[in-house]
Amino acid sequence: MTQAPTCPAFTLLPEERRHGFIVRRVEQIPEIRVTAYEMEHERTGARVLHLHCDDRENLYAIAFRTPPPDSTGLPHILEHCVLAGSERYPLKDAFNELLKGTLQTFINAFTYPDKTIYPVASQVRADYFNLARVYTDLVLRPRLLKQTFAQEGHHFELADPEDPGSDLIISGIVYNEMKGAYSSPESLMYKVLQEKLYPDTPYACDSGGSPDAIPSLTYDQFKAFHRSYYSPSNAYWFLYGDIPTADHMIFLEEMLAGFDRVRVDSGIASQPRWDTPSIVRGDYPVGKGEGLQKKTTVNVGWMLSENTDHETALLLQITAGALVGSAAGPLRKALIDSGLGEDLSPVTGLERDLKQVAFAVGLRGTEPEKAQPIETLIIDTLRRVAEDGFDRELIEGTLHQVEFHGKEIQRGAFPYGITLMGRVFHTWLYDGDPLAGLNFPRLIEAVRIRWAENPALFQDTVRKWFLDNPHRLLSVMEPSPDYLDKQESSFKNRMSGIKATLPADAVEEIRRDAEALKSFQAQADGPETLACLPQLNVLDLERTVEKIPTERLGIGGIPALAHELFTNGIAYLDLAFDISDIPEDLQPCLPLLGKVMANMGAAGLDYAQMAKRIALKTGGFGSNLSAGLLADRETGSGREAATARPLSLSSPQEGWKRFSKEKHWQKMIFSVRALHRNIGEAVNIMADVLTAGDLSDESRMRDLLAEKKNRLHAAVIPSGHLFAKRSAGASLSVAACRDEQWSGRTQLQLLAELMEAFGDRKEAFRDKLIRLKDLIFRRERLTLNLTADAEGIGLLGKATESLLSRLPGGGPVGLASVPELQSRDAGVAIPAQVCYVAKVMKAPTYTDPLAASLWVLSRQLSSGYLYKHIRVQGGAYGGMCQYDPMNGLFAFLSYRDPHLLSTLDVYRRAVDFMTKEKISAEDLEKAVVGAIGSLDRPMDPVGRGFTAMIRVFAGLTDDDRQIFRDGVLNVTADQLQETAVRYFTPAAATAVVAVYAAEERLIRANETLPSKLTIERLP
Ligand SMILES: [Zn+2]
Helix, strand or coil: CCCCCCCCCCCCCCCCEECCEEEEEEEEEHHHCEEEEEEEECCCCCEEEEEECCCCCEEEEEEEECCCCCCCCHHHHHHHHHCCCECCCCCCCHHHHHHHHCCCCEECCEECCCEEEEEEEECCHHHHHHHHHHHHHHHHCECCCHHHHHHHCCEEEECCCCCCCCCEEEECHHHHHHHHHCCCHHHHHHHHHHHHHCCCCHHHCCCCCCCCCHHHCCHHHHHHHHHHHCCHHHEEEEEEECCCHHHHHHHHHHHCCCCCCCCCCCCCCCCCCCCCCEEEEEEEECCCCCCCCCCEEEEEEEEEEECCCHHHHHHHHHHHHHHHCCCCCHHHHHHHHHCCCCEECCCCEEECCCCEEEEEEEEEEECHHHHHHHHHHHHHHHHHHHHHCCCHHHHHHHHHHHHHHHHCCCCCCCCHHHHHHHHHHHHHCCCCCCCCCCCHHHHHHHHHHHHHHCCCHHHHHHHHHHHCCCCEEEEEEEEECCHHHHHHHHHHHHHHHHHHHCCHHHHHHHHHHHHHHHHHHHCCCCHHHHCCCCCCCHHHCCCCCCCCCCEEEEECCEEEEEEECCCCCEEEEEEEEECCCCCCCCHHHHHHHHHHHHHCCECCECHHHHHHHHHHHCCEEEEEEEEEECCCCCCCCHHHHHHCCCCCCCCHHHHHHHHHCCCEEEEEEEEEEEEHHHHHHHHHHHHHHHHHECCCCHHHHHHHHHHHHHHHHHHHCCCHHHHHHHHHHCCCCHHHHHHHHHHCHHHHHHHHHHHHCHHHHHHHHHHHHHHHHHHHCCHHHEEEEEEECHHHHHHHHHHHHHHHHHCCCCCCCCCCCCCCCCCCCEEEECCCCCEEEEEEEECCCCCCCCHHHHHHHHHHHHHHHHHHHHHHCCCCCEEEEEEECCCCEEEEEEECECCCHHHHHHHHHHHHHHHHCCCCHHHHHHHHHHHHHHHCCCCCHHHHHHHHHHHHHHCCCHHHHHHHHHHHHHCCHHHHHHHHHHHHHHHHHHCEEEEEECHHHHHHHHHHCCCCCEEEECC
8 A cells, every 4th residue: 555656657649539639748747646638629629637647536627717807706606506407407406416415525616716616526436427427517508597596696685574664685695605705804805915916807806706796797697607608618627536538538528519619708818017016905894892903914915927937936936935934934034023013914925826926925913004114124125135145945945845745645625636736727727838837846956957057046036026026016904893884884775775766566576586586495306306416326335434554553662653654755743642631721721832832942943943944854843732522432332232223222311421421532732744854853853842942032922822813813704603613512522612722712812811911921821831841741641643654654763762762751641631611602793794603512422322323414404404494595605514423512503694593593493304304215315425425535644644543542443433334324214313303302401502793693682582692702
């Protein structure tokens, strides 16, 4: 398994004609083990790129160039609507059916500023072609029903359908999705920069749609946009994986039958260059009670080279990396050290998803009057760099980062094929060479040669593209407490204006249309319609769990786990310290310990010198905290119950007693990754940080805490549902309580208090960190986790021995600390136009006999009842439930939701529905296929090694996993219904609600809620 694969042999030659295609080019890229085929479909002119390799997670993606003509959200609304159904698959929502009933490992659609991409991926060949077949038909031949347009885009409704005198409102999924996006300071900041840097191009419009403009889009414009741009002649197919190229050609030949070449004018003009810099001011919403100090963000942005000039773009990427990519970068350091703001602006960096590359940098947490000084500081620093040159090691470190990340096999939330696709489109979409960005060793070599010839190469780049480039924009984003009120009242005026001019029968028509839409949405697709989708059978599914190789070793007397995997020459090391006995007063400080240790000085080096060393020798260094429930072994009944007597072991009451005996685990994990040649030095860095970390630099500590506070604060609106889940879950298990303390509002509160009076509190705070450091970084608490090929594991083992000799002993792990868990319903006031509603209950762990059927049930609820009532009918961007056996929670969640009370009603009715209705045989089959798909998410090597370690901590064996999988595969409709009755009835007594929404919404909700929300503000 660990031996290195190579590029697949050539199967086609350049200029070869087959299956209606002509092969334009064939090339091998050894570093990523890919053989690339660039082809053209001769009749339609469709472009196809296949990256053939040995990865069994095949990716199929169709992209179109879709420059938006205005900000009505045309490309985005179309992206939502094509996936509803086609003539061949005349469903109401084909996308949702594929999502729930296939083995897809990725299924989505993306609207960019200039393109729309429809990717699907699967590890199973038959499933892959099923998905590709349906996706292609949906995209090329959608039905685009008027009802779908109304549902996804926008439509009028009466606030109270019974009362013709009530207000006119607008509903629509994209409309609410974009209202959420327009509440996020980061999105608004990014939007202003893009629109104002490229004012004479399609980038001046919002392809996602501005909530103001969306309602003016007409159905005819919408249909016309599809006719113009969704033709094979305007399409780019990106294919990746181990399916042979010729099989793709045969499939695509069939898909493209009936299409001819048409002329499509989708070219994107370049933005003409400015001769003088410009300035723009904008605002973003903050809560009414929030102070306005340190809430402004200042950015300076430049428009740079054409993306198709890949060599220059790469030079700019390296220069940008050296300037701001690490804490040692001179521009980053000058900005942070200046004290002009709290931390770097979140839009800092190079942007390559546009025709002309852009770069932006700036400060967050500042004041409007500091905009000019910030711009001056940036220019002065660049001038100094252009004159004095870069520190050589900074450039070397950046080159190392490019090499490392080009080589690393990454599969986080996205398949690896998606990462490669992103690099391809940087050039391909603008008629450049699609492979230009993939062959990174060759690219780095070319840069090195140029650098050797001209030692001032990077200084020259700074001069030409930054200092001597007047296409520059200063952007000042200020907080506005009445932003949302103003929007609300202008919307109300607009609606009452429209309503006043409408004749009485038009109001009646709106009411009738809205009602008709609701009843259209309420009708399910008939069984014959659903049967048109190709469907895998449960019997086709893999029965056995996939095991991650795990060898238990001892290194220097310390327990170690080793996972021998092919990692493309990279080694991964985790050091997991037991923190379950850390006293309660110190627990909330743990995330800060991790942040500070990983980013300050050590072993006589200051933070910038350490940052340089980390960039030069590692591919990443950091820490995280993890907690969970231990698999329940005490009752010993899990196994027998699941196999012999499913669901009939105990009464619900007995079940609850069992949950209350739960045990938990908690770890602080430091991780580092490195190329084989750097393993020794990478482990030394880890040892220096843990044993010789220096916490004396106060201003650095303050900057790091400010950065952490701002990042956590900025995460709230984009992931409001997760924050709400944490708030509600905190009282339900120790593990969930830690999640809230470490990553939720509680953590934000701690940071805000600390930063408010840092001068007074820093001593006490530093003492806490030192206490924690002395307590935690000891041999007795440690488990090592090694992930690499055989050679890498050998090198890691050797390097780790010297680390262990430096780590002090003593300090055995004491009794677990258990926090007091207090349950209350919470309302957290945030400046947003939409709500995030969570209701969370206690739930069993993996080894419980109910677990497998609860897993299937949660998927069925998510994609069935909740999807239909919260998203389709309610207009929210998302409505779902999550069963989290690791933390012992079951959560109902809504995302970017226009409703609050009625969403809580839907949660109640969902439980009723599941306990009263029996699932049909067809739905059960889909639910099981989808549930197995969700268990079989592919992972990258580092993810596999890490997951195997977490399973060991949770006490979860491969046998347990097999029993769970068997439970999913064999579940019956009766069992699902019985699980609903047996789980939800007692669980309801533990339910806690948390809502993140605007304060007025929370106050209004409390007027009717039987159990009042305790309202608190976001710090
Ligand atoms: Zn969307």
